[in-house]
Amino acid sequence: MRVINGVNNEQIGVMRLDEALRQARSMGLDLIEISPNAQPPVCRIVDFGKFRYDLAKQEKEKRHTAGKVKEVKFRVNIDEHDYLTKIRHAEEFLDKGNKVKIHLQFRGREMAHQELGMQVVKRVKEDLATMGHVDMEPKLVGKAIGMTLSPLPAAKRKRKFSKAGEVDVDNLPDDPEDGDDE
Known part of the structure:
Protein backbone atom coordinates (compact mmCIF):
# COMPACT_ATOMS: atom_id res chain seq x y z
CA MET A 1 0.00 0.00 0.00
CA THR A 65 -24.83 26.56 2.54
CA ALA A 66 -27.07 24.22 0.55
CA GLY A 67 -30.28 25.96 -0.44
CA LYS A 68 -31.65 27.81 2.54
CA VAL A 69 -34.62 30.10 1.99
CA LYS A 70 -34.12 33.62 3.28
CA GLU A 71 -37.04 36.02 3.63
CA VAL A 72 -36.98 39.77 3.01
CA LYS A 73 -40.06 41.74 4.08
CA PHE A 74 -41.24 44.94 2.40
CA ARG A 75 -44.02 47.45 2.99
CA VAL A 76 -46.08 49.41 0.47
CA ASN A 77 -44.78 52.82 1.63
CA ILE A 78 -41.15 51.78 2.11
CA ASP A 79 -38.58 54.59 2.23
CA GLU A 80 -35.92 54.63 -0.52
CA HIS A 81 -33.01 54.03 1.87
CA ASP A 82 -34.79 51.12 3.56
CA TYR A 83 -35.62 49.67 0.16
CA LEU A 84 -31.97 49.82 -0.96
CA THR A 85 -30.79 48.24 2.30
CA LYS A 86 -33.22 45.34 1.88
CA ILE A 87 -32.24 44.90 -1.78
CA ARG A 88 -28.56 44.73 -0.76
CA HIS A 89 -29.39 42.03 1.79
CA ALA A 90 -31.38 40.08 -0.81
CA GLU A 91 -28.45 40.34 -3.26
CA GLU A 92 -26.10 39.08 -0.57
CA PHE A 93 -28.36 36.07 0.13
CA LEU A 94 -28.57 35.25 -3.58
CA ASP A 95 -24.79 35.67 -3.91
CA LYS A 96 -24.30 33.05 -1.19
CA GLY A 97 -26.52 30.63 -3.12
CA ASN A 98 -29.66 30.92 -0.98
CA LYS A 99 -33.19 31.28 -2.30
CA VAL A 100 -34.94 34.53 -1.38
CA LYS A 101 -38.61 34.89 -0.53
CA ILE A 102 -39.95 38.41 -1.02
CA HIS A 103 -42.90 39.20 1.25
CA LEU A 104 -44.93 42.42 1.08
CA GLN A 105 -47.53 42.80 3.84
CA PHE A 106 -50.55 45.11 3.57
CA ARG A 107 -51.98 46.82 6.65
CA GLY A 108 -55.50 48.23 7.02
CA ARG A 109 -56.51 50.52 4.17
CA GLU A 110 -53.42 49.63 2.12
CA MET A 111 -55.49 46.70 0.77
CA ALA A 112 -57.50 49.25 -1.25
CA HIS A 113 -54.36 49.98 -3.31
CA GLN A 114 -52.93 46.57 -4.05
CA GLU A 115 -51.44 47.90 -7.31
CA LEU A 116 -48.95 49.97 -5.24
CA GLY A 117 -47.75 46.79 -3.56
CA MET A 118 -47.43 45.05 -6.91
CA GLN A 119 -45.31 47.97 -8.17
CA VAL A 120 -42.90 47.57 -5.24
CA VAL A 121 -42.61 43.79 -5.81
CA LYS A 122 -42.10 44.25 -9.57
CA ARG A 123 -39.36 46.82 -8.83
CA VAL A 124 -37.67 44.25 -6.54
CA LYS A 125 -37.96 41.68 -9.34
CA GLU A 126 -36.29 44.04 -11.84
CA ASP A 127 -33.53 45.10 -9.40
CA LEU A 128 -32.63 41.48 -8.58
CA ALA A 129 -32.83 40.21 -12.19
CA THR A 130 -29.01 40.21 -12.47
CA MET A 131 -28.65 38.00 -9.38
CA GLY A 132 -31.57 35.57 -9.55
CA HIS A 133 -34.54 34.35 -11.52
CA VAL A 134 -38.16 34.20 -10.36
CA ASP A 135 -39.37 30.76 -9.22
CA MET A 136 -42.80 31.93 -8.14
CA GLU A 137 -44.28 35.03 -9.77
CA PRO A 138 -45.67 37.76 -7.45
CA LYS A 139 -48.99 36.52 -6.11
CA LEU A 140 -51.51 38.00 -3.69
CA VAL A 141 -52.28 35.61 -0.83
CA GLY A 142 -54.57 37.04 1.82
CA LYS A 143 -53.14 40.39 2.93
CA ALA A 144 -49.67 39.80 1.46
CA ILE A 145 -47.86 39.49 -1.84
CA GLY A 146 -45.28 36.72 -2.11
CA MET A 147 -42.55 35.99 -4.65
CA THR A 148 -39.62 33.52 -4.62
CA LEU A 149 -36.26 34.00 -6.33
CA SER A 150 -33.50 31.45 -6.97
CA PRO A 151 -29.87 32.43 -7.54
CA LEU A 152 -28.46 32.43 -11.04
CA PRO A 153 -25.34 30.31 -11.69
CA ALA A 154 -22.31 31.95 -10.04
CA ALA A 155 -20.76 32.93 -13.40
CA LYS A 156 -23.90 34.80 -14.50
CA ARG A 157 -24.49 36.78 -11.29
CA LYS A 158 -23.78 40.49 -11.44
CA ARG A 159 -24.36 42.68 -8.41
CA LYS A 160 -26.22 45.88 -9.16
CA PHE A 161 -25.68 47.30 -5.67
CA SER A 162 -22.14 47.10 -4.30
CA LYS A 163 -21.09 45.22 -1.17
CA ALA A 164 -19.68 48.32 0.54
CA GLY A 165 -23.08 49.99 0.61
CA GLU A 166 -22.42 52.14 -2.45
CA VAL A 167 -25.09 52.14 -5.12
CA ASP A 168 -24.39 52.25 -8.84
CA VAL A 169 -25.57 55.75 -9.78
CA ASP A 170 -26.34 54.61 -13.34
CA ASN A 171 -29.03 52.23 -12.10
CA LEU A 172 -30.97 54.60 -9.86
CA PRO A 173 -33.97 56.65 -11.03
CA ASP A 174 -33.36 60.40 -11.14
CA ASP A 175 -34.46 62.16 -7.96
CA PRO A 176 -35.52 65.79 -8.44
CA GLU A 177 -34.91 66.54 -4.77
CA ASP A 178 -31.16 65.97 -4.56
CA GLY A 179 -30.73 68.27 -1.60
CA ASP A 180 -28.33 70.53 -3.52
CA ASP A 181 -29.22 74.13 -2.63
CA GLU A 182 -26.48 75.78 -4.69
Missing part, protein backbone atom coordinates in the same frame (compact mmCIF):
# COMPACT_ATOMS: atom_id res chain seq x y z
CA ARG A 2 1.05 3.61 -0.64
CA VAL A 3 1.55 5.54 2.60
CA ILE A 4 1.30 9.32 3.04
CA ASN A 5 2.33 11.24 6.14
CA GLY A 6 -0.81 13.23 7.04
CA VAL A 7 1.06 15.76 9.16
CA ASN A 8 3.04 17.34 6.31
CA ASN A 9 1.41 15.52 3.33
CA GLU A 10 4.63 13.99 2.10
CA GLN A 11 4.62 10.58 0.50
CA ILE A 12 6.53 7.99 2.54
CA GLY A 13 6.36 5.30 -0.12
CA VAL A 14 4.92 1.87 -0.91
CA MET A 15 5.16 -0.64 1.97
CA ARG A 16 3.42 -3.63 3.51
CA LEU A 17 0.56 -3.23 5.98
CA ASP A 18 2.54 -4.33 9.05
CA GLU A 19 5.37 -1.87 8.23
CA ALA A 20 2.88 1.00 7.77
CA LEU A 21 1.14 0.16 11.07
CA ARG A 22 4.48 0.00 12.90
CA GLN A 23 5.50 3.40 11.50
CA ALA A 24 2.15 4.96 12.48
CA ARG A 25 2.40 3.60 16.03
CA SER A 26 5.96 4.88 16.37
CA MET A 27 4.67 8.39 15.55
CA GLY A 28 1.76 7.97 17.99
CA LEU A 29 -0.79 8.31 15.16
CA ASP A 30 -3.29 6.11 13.29
CA LEU A 31 -3.22 4.53 9.81
CA ILE A 32 -6.34 5.39 7.78
CA GLU A 33 -7.23 3.95 4.38
CA ILE A 34 -8.08 6.88 2.11
CA SER A 35 -8.51 5.28 -1.30
CA PRO A 36 -9.11 1.51 -1.16
CA ASN A 37 -9.77 1.13 -4.93
CA ALA A 38 -6.47 2.65 -6.07
CA GLN A 39 -3.55 0.48 -7.18
CA PRO A 40 -1.86 0.21 -4.70
CA PRO A 41 -4.38 1.32 -2.02
CA VAL A 42 -3.59 4.69 -0.42
CA CYS A 43 -3.30 5.10 3.36
CA ARG A 44 -2.51 8.14 5.45
CA ILE A 45 -0.85 8.40 8.85
CA VAL A 46 -2.89 10.91 10.88
CA ASP A 47 -4.55 11.48 14.25
CA PHE A 48 -7.93 9.74 13.79
CA GLY A 49 -9.79 12.15 16.11
CA LYS A 50 -8.58 15.19 14.17
CA PHE A 51 -9.37 13.42 10.88
CA ARG A 52 -12.98 12.75 11.97
CA TYR A 53 -13.33 16.33 13.22
CA ASP A 54 -12.17 17.75 9.87
CA LEU A 55 -14.57 15.47 7.95
CA ALA A 56 -17.50 16.49 10.17
CA LYS A 57 -16.57 20.16 9.73
CA GLN A 58 -16.49 19.83 5.92
CA GLU A 59 -19.81 17.96 5.95
CA LYS A 60 -21.45 20.62 8.14
CA GLU A 61 -20.17 23.39 5.87
CA LYS A 62 -21.66 21.67 2.82
CA ARG A 63 -25.01 21.22 4.54
CA HIS A 64 -25.04 24.75 5.90
